[in-house]
Amino acid sequence: MVQSAVLGFPRMGVLRDLKKANEAYWAEKISQADLLAEGKRLRLAHWKIQKEAGVDIIPSNDFSFYDHILDHIQLFNAVPERYRRQKLSPLDEYFAMGRGHQKGDVDVPALEMVKWFDSNYHYVKPTLQDNQTFALAEDPKPVREFLEAKEAGFHTRPVLVGPVSFLALGKADRGSKVDPISLIDKLVPVYIELLKQLKAAGADHVQIDEPVLVFDLRPEVKAAFKPAYEAISAQASEIPAITIATYFGDIVHNFDVLPAFANLHGLHVDLVRHPEQLEPVLKQLGPNQVLSAGVVDGRNIWKNNFQKSLDLLHTAIKALGPERVVVATSSSLLHVPHTLASEKKLPADVYEWFSFAVEKVKEVAILAKAVVDPESVRAELDANAAAMKSRAESARTNDPAVAERQAQVTDAMHHRQSDFETRYAKQRTHLSLPLFPTTTIGSFPQTNEIRIQRAKFTKGEITAEQYDEFIKKEIDLAIQIQDELGLDVYVHGEPERNDMVQYFGERLKGFVFTTHAWVQSYGSRCVRPPIIVGDISRPAPMTVKESKYAAERSKKPMKGMLTGPVTCLRWSFPRDDVHQSVQCQQLALALRDEVLDLEKNGIYVIQVDEPALREGLPLRKGPERDAYLKWAVNSFKLATAGVQDSTQIHSHFCYSEFQDFFYAIAALDADVLSIENSKSDAKLLKVFEDEAYPRHIGPGVYDIHSPRIPPESEIRQRIQEMLQYLRPEQLWINPDCGLKTRKWDEVKGALTNMVKAAQYFREQYANKA
Structure with a gap:
């Protein structure tokens, strides 16, 4: 008998139940006992799902x-x-x-x-x-x-x-x-x-x-x-x-x-990510040890290819015997949505291509039966083969026009017109920025009213014109608040955006979208990644309308906000039938068109965020890592390098321990980097000193993932630490990340203290000059 096992199950529940309970507890709307009871209810429900699916080993x-x-x-x-x-x-x-x-009296950071x-x-x-x-x-x-x-x-x-x-x-x-x-x-x-x-x-x-x-x-x-x-x-x-x-x-x-x-007793290995390790692992196991074979993908949403998994499992059973092989998920299913059954709006032709946590649990149990008695699950095996065939032959997959455009990409398209010193001289004149310029990373609070109006628009309860008017009012409010705060480079606040990747995916060809496929990112924060099902292109401008409206009403330079090609790829569920470098270049070409359209419409500061650059880095040094960095950096440069010298390109990185591949960050050739820094004990800053980084940097001065408002003295202390590693003329002052998860009173309090701290250092260095 071959056993089946799941390494871990998603925590949030079918309707993000845990997120809602946590946030209700933090808001003092439910008691601790209520929260603990909800946790118990979810655990029992998840164990039941796995047992009823026929899984032998439940976590x-x-x-x-x-x-x-x-x-x-x-x-x-x-x-x-x-x-x-x-x-x-x-x-x-x-x-x-x-x-x-x-x-x-309690004030402790995370x-x-x-x-x-x-x-x-x-x-x-x-x-x-x-x-x-x-x-x-x-x-x-x-x-x-x-x-x-x-x-x-x-x-x-x-x-x-x-x-x-x-x-x-x-x-x-x-x-x-x-x-x-x-x-x-x-x-x-x-x-x-x-x-x-x-x-x-x-x-x-x-x-x-x-x-x-x-x-x-x-x-x-x-x-x-x-x-x-x-x-x-x-x-x-x-x-x-x-x-x-x-x-x-x-x-x-x-x-x-x-x-x-x-x-x-046994060893579990990931045979989805690295199937080639099976043979050497089989040879390494002791005479009584069990192999837990991770053949069902815990990281992506594609239906398991039963035939490929069975080939691996048969190899293992031939070497060890059925009693020493366990069919398992490759990792915890924490990284995939709860159940495909919640999706009522997916196109019928792609629905059968996908498998979420509940469905993957069933796949594990089916494979454990199929490897010893395929006839007992013949219907399931035939349905799986049909789904594999449907996807391979689908017209959604390949777009000849996209392939033709990729073939026309040249090396020159990856490079700015001039070096940094030349173009920054033009930017300084064009943008009129002070010493220690202040800005935010992009998003402002996604209030209940914004969510309500977005839901109404999605359901058809208000017209596109009514929704546009609402968004304009939210942009006006964001500009007014930035005027009052005294920031130096504005953002429009992104009230029209649901998620930094989903928003773009919804406007690109080659994606499909879910309604309930939420995945935990951290704490109560959940994301609903788009799914890349085919070649990617941009049918029309995606952000120009809102950015242009904001720029025309702003007293200061307005930043256009885009999500970079690597992050769009990594924070989606990518295709598994085409190399990720191909998908990333397609995204870069789409974003290149958007960057140039923003510039044509008066947006001369453009931030292309790449927080997932580190995330995509292969975990070990070697040729695979070198190849990744080459195509990832080239994708960013392809997206951004077409602008004039006087247009300033920013990029943002959060949770990026990039000391070991800093040369790639430098190779992006962004004019300004902003980085998460407030909880890193300044360890990220030393790399800029060691590498003599020539361009401009905005290390985050406070943690946006906490509702805590940092006092001005604390932000001053952080800036003082930064000046040990960075020149005053290099330093931008900004939060760690976007502010969409915070409340307006938290945002105003923190940014007020941030601007005051920047003004303090501006005065100090003006006096020194």
């Missing part, structure tokens, strides 16, 4: 109110003291670490949040001290949720983030110098205690995620595996069987740490 402890790494921070009592001393309830302390807390490997999910970084200790929390969450499932009739496999990955993904707190991995000997005994409690509760099997095994590991991290897992394995009779799970890459280059796993 627990994959649910989280905010983030699974944040769960482990609290689980191991690795909470920084600044949160402890606020005397908050455990739940409020938890949320304070994730999103900050500013109420009454912990740093960065991208989870190469996904668009964000995790909260473990933040550790020189004198760090660990202790298992009372009533540990993994044990509590295992028992909750057991009581409801579900025998689950608890999921833990492994000790090496937990530390390797962490950082030293500000003022501390500890290398987190050096704490491994302190942390492992806490894991062992937790595993013993799980065993006592009745758990016979545990999934320990060690995803850092797909990285090029530092020697110190690599060396931590053997003693950690030898210590855990020494307790084999008192702890559950363990499957080590890896995903998002191959582990062949880290085979030398696998002997430490000799006493372990």
